[in-house]
Structure formats: structure tokens, C-alpha cells
Amino acid sequence: MAVRMGFVIITSRCIDCDACMVACRAENDVPLGNKRNWVKSSGVQGQFPNVKEIFQPGNCMHCEHPPCVKVCPTGASQKRVDGIVIVENSKCIGCKYCIVACPYDARFPNPVTGKADKCTFCWQRLEQGLEPACVQTCLGKSRQAGDLNDPNSIVSKLIAKYPTRQLLKQVGTGPNIYYIDEAVPEIPQGE
Amino acid sequence: MELTWGLMIVIYLFTAGLSAGAMVTSNFAFLYGGQEFERVSRFGAYISPFPISLGLGVLLLDLGSPFNFYRLFLTLQVRSPMSYGSWAILFFTFLSVIYLYLWLPENYQVLGLRNPQTWKKRLAKFMPVLSVGVASYTGVLLNAAVRPLWTAPLLPVLFLVSALSTGVASVILIAALSPWQRARHRELHLLTKADAILIILECLIILTMIVMGRTNSLSVSSAFSNLLIGPFAWIFWLLIVGLGLIIPLALELMELKDKIPVKWALPVTISSSFLVLFGGFFVRFVITYAGQWSGWFN
Numbered sequence: 001m002a003v004r005m006g007f008v009i010i011t012s013r014c015i016d017c018d019a020c021m022v023a024c025r026a027e028n029d030v031p032l033g034n035k036r037n038w039v040k041s042s043g044v045q046g047q048f049p050n051v052k053e054i055f056q057p058g059n060c061m062h063c064e065h066p067p068c069v070k071v072c073p074t075g076a077s078q079k080r081v082d083g084i085v086i087v088e089n090s091k092c093i094g095c096k097y098c099i100v101a102c103p104y105d106a107r108f109p110n111p112v113t114g115k116a117d118k119c120t121f122c123w124q125r126l127e128q129g130l131e132p133a134c135v136q137t138c139l140g141k142s143r144q145a146g147d148l149n150d151p152n153s154i155v156s157k158l159i160a161k162y163p164t165r166q167l168l169k170q171v172g173t174g175p176n177i178y179y180i181d182e183a184v185p186e187i188p189q190g191e
Numbered sequence: 192m193e194l195t196w197g198l199m200i201v202i203y204l205f206t207a208g209l210s211a212g213a214m215v216t217s218n219f220a221f222l223y224g225g226q227e228f229e230r231v232s233r234f235g236a237y238i239s240p241f242p243i244s245l246g247l248g249v250l251l252l253d254l255g256s257p258f259n260f261y262r263l264f265l266t267l268q269v270r271s272p273m274s275y276g277s278w279a280i281l282f283f284t285f286l287s288v289i290y291l292y293l294w295l296p297e298n299y300q301v302l303g304l305r306n307p308q309t310w311k312k313r314l315a316k317f318m319p320v321l322s323v324g325v326a327s328y329t330g331v332l333l334n335a336a337v338r339p340l341w342t343a344p345l346l347p348v349l350f351l352v353s354a355l356s357t358g359v360a361s362v363i364l365i366a367a368l369s370p371w372q373r374a375r376h377r378e379l380h381l382l383t384k385a386d387a388i389l390i391i392l393e394c395l396i397i398l399t400m401i402v403m404g405r406t407n408s409l410s411v412s413s414a415f416s417n418l419l420i421g422p423f424a425w426i427f428w429l430l431i432v433g434l435g436l437i438i439p440l441a442l443e444l445m446e447l448k449d450k451i452p453v454k455w456a457l458p459v460t461i462s463s464s465f466l467v468l469f470g471g472f473f474v475r476f477v478i479t480y481a482g483q484w485s486g487w488f489n
């Protein structure tokens with residue numbers, strides 16, 4: 001089956017240290033004031049003493065049906081055969097259409113390059129056999145990435161074992177980040 | 192929530208509609224109005240190329256990589272409204288300049304086309320198609336960027352009717368302002384009637400959109416709340432509904448019934464047509480801004 005790169009994010013393992021954001025900025029020269037990935041807080045929920053707060057890390061969902069790619073007038077925004085959604089800078093005119101079209105606000109106009117900018121799945125690292133910078137750096141092992149179509153990948157094993165949810169499924173983008181809220185005591189072995 | 196698309200895009204959407212509307216007004220006046228509506232066709236032809244050229248210039252300034260803009264015209268991405276829309280607008284602008292040229296007084300037509308009248312007729316028959324495309328494209332453009340407010344299926348229709356209305360109003364305004372060729376009563380009467388009908392149509396479309404939006408999913412209906420009672424309410428009610436629709440409609444209806452004293456006729460014509468343009472601008476403004484303001488709920 002074709003490769004379908006995606007993420008599994010285990011919210012119960014996120015401690016909001018924001019190391020993923022720092023790692024991404026360092027790896028990808030993301031200008032200060034913009035971000036390719038994030039950690040959102042649910043705010044404090046419930047009544048004292050039963051209170052909880054959920055942290056939900058995120059980045060581009062590398063959607064199955066990405067509206068950002070559909071609307072791009074020059075073909076700069078593309079979905080690669082392995083599912084990774086990228087911007088080919090030389091074709092981008094900076095019209096920002098893709099940025100308004102992304103329901104997850106995962107893109108931003110890069111003030112330095114004048115192009116649309118977003119998570120690239122660190123494909124430059126994948127080519128060297130490394131994980132994306134945010135995944136490698138994640139302290140709680142909350143972030144996992146891999147081929148969702150390969151049953152032996154960590155992400156597939158996690159999805160098989162735990163209930164998952166996707167964000168804004170009703171919008172029809174087919175997001176490729178699967179969230180697990182349950183406690184995951186052990187991360188399975190995988191490729 | 193910061194805004195990615197700002198005033199430049201609003202101007203672009205507005206001017207594209209205005210040019211298309213003025214073009215259609217000119218074409219119809221020429222094809223069906225005959226000699227009597229000659230000035231209407233002429234004014235429409237003189238207006239048409241300019242707003243859209245301004246819009247294109249402004250759009251270029253808004254690009255992150257303006258020197259890369261030629262990339263737009265190296266390809267046709269059939270799924271991207273901005274791609275086929277840019278081609279349509281390119282052709283429209285080009286043809287509208289030719290159309291204007293054909294309407295110049297004969298001694299200015301230095302290129303010496305053999306039978307300008309035939310060309311004029313041909314263009315006048317073709318341009319309405321292209322104009323409808325250009326005017327409604329601005330709505331399709333927003334449709335494709337899946338935001339709750341912008342998914343409204345009637346958006347292209349709203350922009351189209353608003354475009355025609357602003358187009359007619361611009362011709363009325365220029366006709367009323369031009370000192371040397373004060374348009375005759377009959378011309379103005381018909382244009383005003385057309386504009387009044389368009390305004391009523393626009394009101395009905397807005398009403399339908401609100402009903403459809405409010406009965407839609409939570410995300411969509413709350414996006415419409417932003418318009419109706421939220422941060423954009425004063426723009427919507429005061430600038431669009433009040434100043435842009437109700438007041439000009441009332442003024443136009445009074446003009447049609449000859450309720451306006453003669454010495455007030457000119458200022459009233461000028462202000463009602465100006466208000467239509469004003470309202471048309473804020474329709475684009477509010478949709479562009481409120482559309483980005485509201486996102487999806489999980």
C-alpha cells in the first residue's frame with residue numbers, strides 16, 4: 001500500500017514543555033513570532049478538587065483532501081506521494097490563499113521569504129532516516145510519527161490499540177493526526 | 192485571530208465586481224437601448240477597465256512575492272478559483288480596454304479598425320458572459336477556502352447581484368456628475384429602476400443567506416452571529432443594511448415616483464448612487480473580515 005505519513009499525538013503524555021516548538025524553530029529556521037507547530041491548552045476544566053487541564057500539541061495535519069493544495073493557483077502547494085503536504089517555494093507567489101483556506105490555521109506567511117510556510121514533516125530529516133525534530137525531542141513521548149498504512153509502525157500500533165479522535169473531521173479534510181487522550185503506559189516498538 | 196487577507200483583497204473583490212457590473216450595464220444599454228441609451232453604454236465602457244486595473248495593482252502589492260506573480264500565468268490549476276479567476280480577469284481587463292477604445296469618439300480611434308460597429312456588437316454580446324464569470328468568481332474564491340461563513344452557497348450570487356448593482360450605480364453617478372452630458376430623464380429613470388430591483392434582490396439574498404446560515408451547523412451559525420450581533424454587527428446593520436441598502440432604495444423609489452423636488456433631484460441621485468457603491472464595498476469588507484474571524488468548532 002502507498003505510504004501515508006501522519007502523526008499520533010498522545011495528549012495524556014504532554015506536559016506542555018514546548019520543547020517541540022523550540023526544536024522545530026531550530027531545525028527549520030522558523031522566524032520568531034511565527035510557528036509551524038504548537039501546544040494548545042484546554043484551560044482548567046472541572047470543579048475543584050477534580051480539576052484537569054489537557055494539552056493538545058499540533059501542527060499541519062497533512063490532510064488527505066487538503067484544501068490548501070486545492071486552492072493554490074500556481075501548484076506551489078502539493079501533496080507528495082508519501083502524503084506529506086509541502087510548499088514549493090519557487091512557485092509560491094505569496095497570495096496567502098492557502099493560509100486562509102486551512103481550517104487548522106497551520107500555515108503562516110513567512111515574513112523573511114515572502115512565501116507560505118508550514119510543517120514539512122521534516123522531510124529533510126526523514127531522508128536521513130531520522131524522525132521529525134518535534135517527535136525526537138518530545139520529553140513525554142507524546143508525539144509519534146510514521147506511516148499510517150504500515151501495520152508495523154508505532155503510529156499504526158497505537159491507533160489499533162487505543163481509541164483516537166481527529167480534529168474537525170466534519171469539515172472533510174481527512175486530517176492525518178490522530179489524538180489519543182487515554183493514558184498510554186508504554187509506547188509500542190515499531191519502525 | 193489575526194487577519195491574513197486584509198483591505199487589499201476587499202478592494203480587489205469590490206473593484207472586480209464594479210467593473211463587471213459597469214460592463215454589463217454598457218452592453219445591455221447598447222444591445223437593447225439603441226440610440227437613446229447611447230450615453231449609458233458609453234459611460235459604462237469608459238468606467239469598466241479602471242476599477243479592475245486598480246484592484247489588480249493592489250492585489251499585486253499584497254503578494255508576499257510580487258515578482259513571482261507571472262507564475263499565475265504559467266499554469267491553469269482547474270481546481271483553484273484563483274487560478275482560473277486570474278485568467279478570466281486578465282481577459283476581461285484586456286477586452287474591456289478594447290471595448291473602451293471602440294467607444295472613443297471616432298477621431299480618437301487612430302488604429303483604424305475596419306468596422307468598429309460590428310466589433311462593438313460582438314464584444315457587447317460576449318462580455319456579459321465573461322462579466323458574470325468575473326463577478327461571481329469573487330464569491331467562488333471565498334467558497335473554496337473552507338471557512339464557516341464563506342461556505343455559504345449563495346455567496347457567488349450575492350457578489351454577482353451586488354456587482355451589477357454597483358455597476359449600474361457607477362454609471363448613474365458618472366452620468367449625474369458629468370457636466371456636459373446630463374443624462375436624459377428617461378435614461379436615469381430606467382437605470383434607477385434597474386438598480387432598485389437589484390437592491391431588492393440583494394436584500395432577499397442576504398435574508399436567505401442568514402436563514403440558511405442560522406439553521407446550519409454550530410460553526411456556521413455562530414459565524415453568522417458575528418455578523419448579526421457580534422463584533423461586525425454595526426458594519427452589517429449600519430453601513431450595509433442601513434446606508435447601503437435601505438436608504439438608497441428609499442431614495443430611488445422616491446425618485447421613481449417623482450417625489451423629489453426638482454432642485455433636489457441631482458443631489459439625491461448622486462447620493463443614492465454613491466451609497467450603493469459604499470454599501471457594496473462594505474459587503475465585501477464584512478464577508479472578508481468576518482469570514483476570517485470565525486473558525487470551526489470541533
Ligand code: SF4
Nearest residue numbers: 060061063066068102
Ligand atoms: S492542516 Fe492545513 S496546511 Fe496542513 S494539509 Fe491540512 S489544510 Fe493543508
Ligand code: SF4
Nearest residue numbers: 072092093095096098
Ligand atoms: S501563498 Fe503560495 S502556496 Fe499558498 S496558495 Fe498562494 S501561491 Fe500557493
